[in-house]
Amino acid sequence: ILNVEQSPQSLHVQEGDSTNFTCSFPSSNFYALHWYRWETAKSPEALFVMTLNGDEKKKGRISATLNTKEGYSYLYIKGSQPEDSATYLCASFNDYKLSFGAGTTVTVRA
Amino acid sequence: GAVVSQHPSWVICKSGTSVKIECRSLDFQATTMFWYRQFPKQSLMLMATSNEGSKATYEQGVEKDKFLINHASLTLSTLTVTSAHPEDSSFYICSASPGTGGETQYFGPGTRLLVL
Numbered sequence: 223i224l225n226v227e228q229s230p231q232s233l234h235v236q237e238g239d240s241t242n243f244t245c246s247f248p249s250s251n252f253y254a255l256h257w258y259r260w261e262t263a264k265s266p267e268a269l270f271v272m273t274l275n276g277d278e279k280k281k282g283r284i285s286a287t288l289n290t291k292e293g294y295s296y297l298y299i300k301g302s303q304p305e306d307s308a309t310y311l312c313a314s315f316n317d318y319k320l321s322f323g324a325g326t327t328v329t330v331r332a
Numbered sequence: 333g334a335v336v337s338q339h340p341s342w343v344i345c346k347s348g349t350s351v352k353i354e355c356r357s358l359d360f361q362a363t364t365m366f367w368y369r370q371f372p373k374q375s376l377m378l379m380a381t382s383n384e385g386s387k388a389t390y391e392q393g394v395e396k397d398k399f400l401i402n403h404a405s406l407t408l409s410t411l412t413v414t415s416a417h418p419e420d421s422s423f424y425i426c427s428a429s430p431g432t433g434g435e436t437q438y439f440g441p442g443t444r445l446l447v448l
Contacts, residue, residue: 223378223391254434265336266425266439311376315434319391320366322375 245312338440355426
């Protein structure tokens with residue numbers, strides 16, 4: 223199991239503002255980086271699977287970048303809405319298993 | 333598409349009893365299923381990986397005789413917590429993948445287990 227870290231642990235953002243947060247992971251033997259959104263009482267929902275250095279992926283107002291050489295990924299939320307409130311998990315896939323970070327919990331204030 | 337169900341969502345049991353949790357892929361065939369455990373304020377920790385028709389691969393520190401995993405079909409995996417004790421109280425969640433898991437994994441909603 224790899225050491226995957228996410229920061230900050232939690233953040234509050236005003237509706238309409240943009241925000242971003244970080245996932246760091248071991249860069250050696252990198253295979254893939256996963257992002258999930260987990261709303262309370264629901265299943266974690268897959269956002270992105272990223273594999274290539276420099277990858278940028280976008281889904282609506284949410285986007286992510288990947289730097290495999292230095293071992294980090296950023297997730298961006300543009301124009302935050304209350305429905306973006308959730309815990310965002312990243313996980314590094316290596317040796318046929320996912321190693322998760324503890325998540326960043328985002329609360330969007332109306 | 334890609335829905336995974338998990339049952340039950342909540343279970344309370346007495347110490348010493350066994351509890352079975354089911355994980356089903358509803359609209360795809362899951363070559364690989366994963367079982368995770370989460371303690372409060374901690375990350376999801378992989379317990380074991382199961383492939384249909386073969387024995388599960390357990391992570392270091394996970395007792396295979398305590399946490400029995402059966403992946404009898406391409407749509408169903410079960411986790412049985414045998415002789416449960418209060419320290420087994422936790423949140424258990426499964427995921428399923430049509431491949432090896434490096435592509436998207438699809439998660440169930442999880443099961444909260446409380447052992448009295």
